Amino acid sequence: MHLTIKDIAKYSGTSVSTVSRVLNNHPDVSEKARTQVLKIVEQYHYVPNNSARNLVIRESATIAVIVRGIANPFFTRIIKTIESAIYAEGYSMSLHQIGSSDDELMAAAMLEREKRLCGIIFLGGRFNYSAMDVATLRVPFVCCTYANTFGALDPEGFSSVAIDDKREAYRAVRFLIEHGHRRIAALIEAKGGASISQLRYEGYCEALADAGIALDPALVECAGSFEMEDAYHAAARLAERAHFTALFAISDAMAMAAMKQLSLHNIRVPEDCSVIAIDGLELTNYCTPTLTTLEQPAEEMALASVKTLAGLLRGDGTNNHVFMETKLRTGASVRSLE
Amino acid sequence: MHLTIKDIAKYSGTSVSTVSRVLNNHPDVSEKARTQVLKIVEQYHYVPNNSARNLVIRESATIAVIVRGIANPFFTRIIKTIESAIYAEGYSMSLHQIGSSDDELMAAAMLEREKRLCGIIFLGGRFNYSAMDVATLRVPFVCCTYANTFGALDPEGFSSVAIDDKREAYRAVRFLIEHGHRRIAALIEAKGGASISQLRYEGYCEALADAGIALDPALVECAGSFEMEDAYHAAARLAERAHFTALFAISDAMAMAAMKQLSLHNIRVPEDCSVIAIDGLELTNYCTPTLTTLEQPAEEMALASVKTLAGLLRGDGTNNHVFMETKLRTGASVRSLE
DNA sequence: CTGAAAGCGCTAACAC
DNA sequence: GTGTTAGCGCTTTCAG
Numbered sequence: 001m002h003l004t005i006k007d008i009a010k011y012s013g014t015s016v017s018t019v020s021r022v023l024n025n026h027p028d029v030s031e032k033a034r035t036q037v038l039k040i041v042e043q044y045h046y047v048p049n050n051s052a053r054n055l056v057i058r059e060s061a062t063i064a065v066i067v068r069g070i071a072n073p074f075f076t077r078i079i080k081t082i083e084s085a086i087y088a089e090g091y092s093m094s095l096h097q098i099g100s101s102d103d104e105l106m107a108a109a110m111l112e113r114e115k116r117l118c119g120i121i122f123l124g125g126r127f128n129y130s131a132m133d134v135a136t137l138r139v140p141f142v143c144c145t146y147a148n149t150f151g152a153l154d155p156e157g158f159s160s161v162a163i164d165d166k167r168e169a170y171r172a173v174r175f176l177i178e179h180g181h182r183r184i185a186a187l188i189e190a191k192g193g194a195s196i197s198q199l200r201y202e203g204y205c206e207a208l209a210d211a212g213i214a215l216d217p218a219l220v221e222c223a224g225s226f227e228m229e230d231a232y233h234a235a236a237r238l239a240e241r242a243h244f245t246a247l248f249a250i251s252d253a254m255a256m257a258a259m260k261q262l263s264l265h266n267i268r269v270p271e272d273c274s275v276i277a278i279d280g281l282e283l284t285n286y287c288t289p290t291l292t293t294l295e296q297p298a299e300e301m302a303l304a305s306v307k308t309l310a311g312l313l314r315g316d317g318t319n320n321h322v323f324m325e326t327k328l329r330t331g332a333s334v335r336s337l338e
Numbered sequence: 339m340h341l342t343i344k345d346i347a348k349y350s351g352t353s354v355s356t357v358s359r360v361l362n363n364h365p366d367v368s369e370k371a372r373t374q375v376l377k378i379v380e381q382y383h384y385v386p387n388n389s390a391r392n393l394v395i396r397e398s399a400t401i402a403v404i405v406r407g408i409a410n411p412f413f414t415r416i417i418k419t420i421e422s423a424i425y426a427e428g429y430s431m432s433l434h435q436i437g438s439s440d441d442e443l444m445a446a447a448m449l450e451r452e453k454r455l456c457g458i459i460f461l462g463g464r465f466n467y468s469a470m471d472v473a474t475l476r477v478p479f480v481c482c483t484y485a486n487t488f489g490a491l492d493p494e495g496f497s498s499v500a501i502d503d504k505r506e507a508y509r510a511v512r513f514l515i516e517h518g519h520r521r522i523a524a525l526i527e528a529k530g531g532a533s534i535s536q537l538r539y540e541g542y543c544e545a546l547a548d549a550g551i552a553l554d555p556a557l558v559e560c561a562g563s564f565e566m567e568d569a570y571h572a573a574a575r576l577a578e579r580a581h582f583t584a585l586f587a588i589s590d591a592m593a594m595a596a597m598k599q600l601s602l603h604n605i606r607v608p609e610d611c612s613v614i615a616i617d618g619l620e621l622t623n624y625c626t627p628t629l630t631t632l633e634q635p636a637e638e639m640a641l642a643s644v645k646t647l648a649g650l651l652r653g654d655g656t657n658n659h660v661f662m663e664t665k666l667r668t669g670a671s672v673r674s675l676e
Numbered sequence: 677c678t679g680a681a682a683g684c685g686c687t688a689a690c691a692c
Numbered sequence: 693g694t695g696t697t698a699g700c701g702c703t704t705t706c707a708g
Contacts, residue, residue, distance in 0.1 A: 029677075045474045048701085049700085051388075051392040051453070052389075055393055057702090057703070070414070071411070097433055113385055114388040138340070282567070343687095355696080356693085368693060368694085371694080387686070392686090393686070393702090394685085395688095
């Protein structure tokens with residue numbers, strides 16, 4: 001079917017070991033043999049079989065990045081930085097996306113064996129690994145953008161880089177309160193459960209509580225997902241049910257959909273209702289009004305993830321868990337209620 | 339290092355073939371052996387090595403989807419549909435992203451050997467393959483979203499599903515002309531070259547020509563990329579240099595950035611300037627004003643790609659090249675110049 | 677510098 | 693039903 005290294009050896013009048021050496025840039029090959037092999041490779045469009053290669057090598061200096069939900073535009077920024085950081089550290093990257101219903105740990109375990117990985121970075125994922133779940137993993141791994149807050153893992157056994165979702169949500173809502181708002185609605189995904197939505201919702205509740213504002217259930221609306229369309233409908237329910245002077249959305253995308261819905265209800269942003277969110281998508285710089293948001297430090301998070309993993313691989317460096325801070329990006333969607 | 343099928347055979351008191359049969363759900367295994375093997379597999383967290391598996395199988399009923407630039411939000415919609423269509427046809431999907439500087443054909447050739455693919459779908463990619471370039475590919479492939487317009491490939495040798503970029507751009511600009519506009523600016527990526535930008539630019543030129551409107555170079559601005567930020571700056575140059583009553587942007591994202599810039603120049607959309615684009619991103623439903631755009635039929639394109647490939651694989655069906663039509667999505671960004 | 681040969685972990689005949 | 697065994701295509705000692 002396909003040409004093998006054996007065929008190339010035959011056609012170029014050498015042996016498979018010589019061909020292998022040429023292909024892998026080993027020094028111990030005569031210039032003559034090298035040229036000849038390369039010529040045949042070119043001529044016959046030979047492409048080596050990676051499965052065979054992966055099977056025989058012991059370790060591959062490859063770090064896998066396993067992404068859950070690549071549609072998330074926030075991840076694309078992170079991935080870009082992770083990639084260059086991985087190369088800069090002398091490793092190569094293998095990027096894999098998994099569906100939201102797939103098991104990233106199983107995917108990781110299979111890749112570890114298939115590609116002889118030396119490390120793994122999880123980007124987005126479940127929040128509740130158990131020790132059993134990670135038992136198949138033999139290489140160090142770091143969770144980027146989430147910290148297994150709800151899981152039961154030995155913190156010494158892995159690393160994480162994330163924002164403190166609860167704290168940042170607290171800051172966002174606090175920001176609204178400081179601008180004089182007291183009737184603050186929340187647009188979340190769902191209550192309870194082990195998710196980013198729950199953490200950010202808790203931050204919302206705590207900020208209200210600390211300011212002596214009673215939690216009004218009528219001001220909290222669940223979209224059921226992080227999708228813009230669902231957020232759009234949820235915002236309609238909110239607008240029709242309650243009055244509020246400010247809205248905290250758990251994500252930029254949801255905030256954007258909500259703003260559209262508010263304008264349809266003749267609620268002007270920020271004149272009638274201020275809006276704040278968390279994420280800092282590039283995109284929300286371009287909507288009208290520009291969204292005020294707590295921007296996640298994507299680049300720093302990416303860098304920290306790779307640095308941590310590289311430290312682990314080199315032998316210096318230990319597992320650790322870092323929480324980064326967001327940066328307030330002041331848009332035009334929040335006004336003071338003087 | 340890792341447990342192998344041999345270890346599992348030993349621990350479960352059977353042979354490797356029995357273990358293999360259990361793992362691959364072959365019928366010829368006693369219930370007793372099956373339970374026993376599964377127990378050991380579970381207990382020792384055994385995970386098979388796919389490289390070894392891929393090496394020995396002849397073909398795998400796997401279709402690879404190779405995406406260039408997964409950041410493109412338009413692709414995520416397509417991928418979702420492609421995935422379910424592939425499963426519905428009885429194949430499994432292997433999704434791979436490649437960087438914009440990588441060679442998708444080399445990636446495809448390697449995957450074909452590594453995973454014993456039976457077919458390939460390219461999503462986004464270069465426009466100028468040559469026959470030499472595809473010489474390494476042995477399985478049928480279809481180009482989704484582009485048609486190798488600038489390439490030199492035998493049309494019988496591959497399939498494509500795309501929109502006719504030139505025609506659709508023509509329609510968009512024609513739409514503006516029918517609304518009374520004559521000073522129509524164009525926001526493109528770059529002039530010349532083998533790209534979607536060039537095709538859409540040609541459509542713009544032709545629509546103007548057909549309407550007897552002279553092409554004014556001052557009304558054409560190149561962003562240099564498809565990025566929002568670059569489009570944003572390009573729109574500023576345009577606004578400062580020329581007067582126009584309408585703007586045609588080659589993509590939704592660029593249009594969105596341009597609208598923001600126009601508003602900064604006190605040019606209201608659509609009162610002072612109408613805006614139209616091509617793509618139909620979900621997102622532009624939520625910006626203000628809602629963007630009028632020619633929506634690419636992502637789902638149909640995805641479906642057609644898989645159907646074509648499946649036909650090729652089954653033996654009925656031949657290579658073909660289909661151009662789909664966009665659907666006008668009327669937003670609020672275009673007004674009539676009565 | 678070069679080639680022969682021993683596997684890497686798995687599947688699939690092929691015998692039993 | 694089950695076990696033995698011959699490779700899949702490649703890298704890598706180990707001799708020459």
